Amino acid sequence: MDRDKRFEALEAYMKEINYDPSMLINVLHRAQQLFLWLPKDVMEFIAQKLRIPKSKVMGVVTFYNFFSTKPVGRIQIKVCLGTACYVKGGDRVMERFLEELGLKEEGQVTPDGMFSVHAVRCVGACSMAPVVLIGDSDFYGRMSPDKVPRLVKKYKRLAEQMVKEGEPS
Amino acid sequence: MKEIRVCAGGACIASGAFSVRDALLKELKEKGLDGQYKIVETGCMGMCSRGPFMVVDGVVYAKLNERAVKEIVDSHLVGGKVVEKYLMALPEGQKVKEAFKEHPFFSRQVKIVTRNLGKIDPKSIDDYIDRGGYKALEKVLKEMKPQDVIEEIKNSGLRGRGGAGFPTGLKWEFAAKQKSDRKFVVCNADEGDPGAFMDRAVLEGDPHSVLEGMAIAAYAIGAQQGYIYVRAEYPLAIERLTVAIDQARRRGFLGKNILGTDFSFDIQIRIGAGAFVCGEETALMASIMGERGQPRVRPPYPVEKGLWGYPTVINNVETLANIAWIINNGWREFRKYGTEKSPGTKVFALAGKINNTGLVEVPLGITLRELIYDIGGGIPGGKKLKAVQTGGPSGGVIPADKIDTPIDYESLTALGTIMGSGGIIVLDEDDCMVDVAKFFLEFTVHESCGKCTPCREGTRAMYEILDRISKGEGTMEDIDALEELAVVVKETSLCGLGQTAPNPVLTTLRYFREEYEIHVKEKRCPAKKCRDLISYVIDPKACTGCTACKIVCPTGAIEGELNKLHYIHQDLCIKCGSCMDVCRFDAVFKVSPPIKEDEKVQSS
Known part of the structure; x- marks a missing residue:
């Protein structure tokens, strides 16, 4: 979807909820679904449409972990570091992903814009610990560091395919 | 038509429940049996470590994959012969057909909150109604006055299952007494404790039970609007709730003039955005109103001044899922389970170093030993139990020698931890107590909203000391300072997050002080966990x-x-x-x- 279309889709959603400013968080979720992260002009657009100060939008966005004001990878790797995953070695899985992708820290994006690694706090699948979520729905349980390289390889292939198919980033 | 139930709970989906379902569909079709069997995708059946599950004619098959499904269709459905190798085994090794009745993991449970989990299709309101759903709402609206409902819940002794254990009936009574033309009911589904997934299972597996509980609460206090505040991390729960609300509206269980009475009530979903503090009720309300989720001083309590200044009752998912059962069965029946001060059951999420990870509902007052060994199947790999962590970042650890303590609100508080929402993380000899405390403090440092100084600065200062100790750079004075700081943060923080954040530190110090001292004096980590040591x-x-x-x-x-x-x-x-x-x-x-x-x- 090109940029203008995404703004249109966002506005359509706000219209649907009658531009109710108490729905700000839901609006931001929709925006992040469309744009992957929340660029400044998107936040300004929301402020204008919901008739609230930009500072309020910014204040809410920066308060919640879920919202990102920096670009993220098109394929996000979320490593669970909840208690159960932590005691079963989730931190080591995290490190291995960073290492394999050549990233220094969580949140950083690979130079091709495809990958970023993020820590998440409990996805509620503790019986499968340690757990990794890739993209929106690919779920890997009982992970260990040595399973990481193969997964990275798999998703790098997928990334190449995405580039070939020329999805706009 | 006969039913084949396939568990479509979160963990089973992650272990391939959908490919099991697809394989089953294909096999049934190939064998021409698709007219005789109906596949029901249910909520969590509980024993997540052995999924995916499937139940045919009462026979429970576990750890399934596509090949297993083919064998079961061939042998069981066509040939009438049970396939032994996919049955569950008792701890003694003997295989059992009807594991839900015979295996101690299931047979020791009492299912009130999870009564429909694993039995109905959560996407079907008819399944819920067939099992007595919305009868309680009908009874309340047609036969009971709001005050009768409050009395019933008060008599049941039901206490808030979100962690604090405040009596639910009393909370409703306070809200009911407020004179206001607008009131709200809020379901707190912001299950933020890492290691807890009870609410998730209920929302995904039996969403209507929560909606029914909310509608009854609304009738009791006189509310017109409800909100479910659910974490963004639970997309499937959001999806199932959305479907359920829509169905309930169409059947007249929500909306204007419910069941032809003059009672009107509707529910909206509000999605969180990843802030642990939003589980605190005043922060949660701020978030529902689209603000930064920062707590405020209580009083006034939400029952007096809640959403937009109107009286608001906030109940946790599990609390609400109890309501319809209590109305249908009566408070006396409810009090048959649990203890005098903590009646009823509690759903626990067993995770960590335990054989049978998953979800269990047991009467309150059961001991930790029964929970971990009889139901949970003990510790894997022949390791020794070291401690049990309850209540997430707000709770503490209970050492192995105290596991004969009954689980109820008062007993756990006396041990320095809390019941919390029900996450039970089992720790074995490979887990370091300094490391566990540091893990939770890192969490609270990250999740502290920053509004009050003791929590914002105090948790960070505690974390820094723990970090030093874990690196072998701590001093004995550090340990004393840590303890002093913990007490100050506990006593002076604004909200529940800060007031309970020191619990992991205080309990590990109380029961495992020696381990701290070895890190300091001998620069050694006895559990061999702290990386720098x-x-x-x-x-x-x-x-x-x-x-x-x-x-x-x-x-x-x-x-x-x-x-x-x-x-x-x-x-x-x-x-x-x-x-x-x-x-x-x-x-x-x-x-x-x-x-x-x-x-x-x-x-x-």
Whole structure:
């Protein structure tokens, strides 16, 4: 979807909820679904449409972990570091992903814009610990560091395919 | 038509429940049985470690995959012969057909909150109604006055299952007494404790029970509007709730003039955005109103001044899922379970170092020993139980020698921890208590909203001390300072997050002080967990030179040729532990205190 279309889709959603400013968080979720992260002009657009100060939008966005004001990878790797995953070695899985992708820290994006690694706090699948979520729905349980390289390889292939198919980033 | 139930709870989906379902559909079609069997995708059946599950004619099959499904269709459905190898085994090894009745994991449970989990299709309101759903709402609206409902809940002794344990009936009574033309009911589904997934299972597996509970609460206090505040991390729960609300509206259980009476009530979903503090009720309300989720001072309590200044009752998912059952069965029946002060059941999420991870509902007052050994099947790998962590970042650890304590609100508080929302993390001898405390403090530092100083600064200061101790840089004065700080933060923080954040520190100090002291005095981590205090080494007697560790090492720290002894260079090793994971000969082991490059270690 090109940029203008995404703004249109966002506005359509706000219209649907009658531009109710108490729905700000839901609006931001929709925006992040469309744009992957929340660029400044998107936040300004929301402020204008919901008739609230930009500072309020910014204040809410920066308060919640879920919202990102920096670009993220098109394929996000979320490593669970909840208690159960932590005691079963989730931190080591995290490190291995960073290492394999050549990233220094969580949140950083690979130079091709495809990958970023993020820590998440409990996805509620503790019986499968340690757990990794890739993209929106690919779920890997009982992970260990040595399973990481193969997964990275798999998703790098997928990334190449995405580039070939020329999805706009 | 006969039913085949397939568990579509979160963990089973992750272990391939959908490919099991698809394989089943295909096999049924191929055998021409698709007209005789109906596949029902249910909510969580509970024993997540053995999924995916399938139930046919009462026979429970576990750990399924596509091939297993084919065998079961061929043998069981066509041939009438149960396939033994996919049955569950008792702890003694004997296989049982009807595991839900015969296996102690299931047979010791009492299902009130989870009454429909694993039995109905959560996407079907008809399934819910068939099992007595919305009868309680009908009874309340047609036969009971709001005050009668409040009395019933008060008599039941039901206490808030979100953690604090405040009597639900009393909360409703306070809200009912408020004179206001607008009131709200809020369902707190912001299950933020890491290690807890009870609410998720209920929302995903039986969403209507929560909606019915909310509608009854609304009738009791006189509310017109409800909100469910659910975490963004639970997309499936959001989806199922959305479907359920829509169905309930169409059937007249929500909306205007419910069931032809003059009672009107509707529910909206509000999605969280990843802030642990939003589980605190005043922060949660701020978030529902689209604000930063910061708590405020109480009083006024939400029942007096809640959403937009109007009286608001906030109940947790599990609390609400109890309501319809109590109305249908009566408070006396409810009080048959649990203890005098903590009646009823509690759903626990068993995770960590325990054989049967999953979801269990048991009467309150059961001991931790029964929960961990009889139901949970004990600790894997022959390891020793070290401690049990309850209540997430707001709770604490209970040492192994106290596991005969009954689980109820008062007993857990006396031990220095809390009931919390029901997450139970089992820790074994490989877990370091300093490390556990540090893990939780890192969490609270990250999640502290920053509004009040004791929590914002105090949790960070505690974390820094724990970090020093875990690196072998702590002093004995540090331990005293940590304890003092913990007490100050507990007593002076604004909201529940800060007031309970020191619990992991206080309980580990109380029960495992010696372990802290060893980190300080001997620069050693007895559990060999704290990374700065350990080294990985290879046992020359056990190493076969298979090169597996050398291949997997991400930093090239391992030297060695095929069939010859391997060696780990300590100056290159980042202590990721990959070598230990892949070694099939148990030749890699950890030592503490750490060694330097070229230093020889006595092999164990």
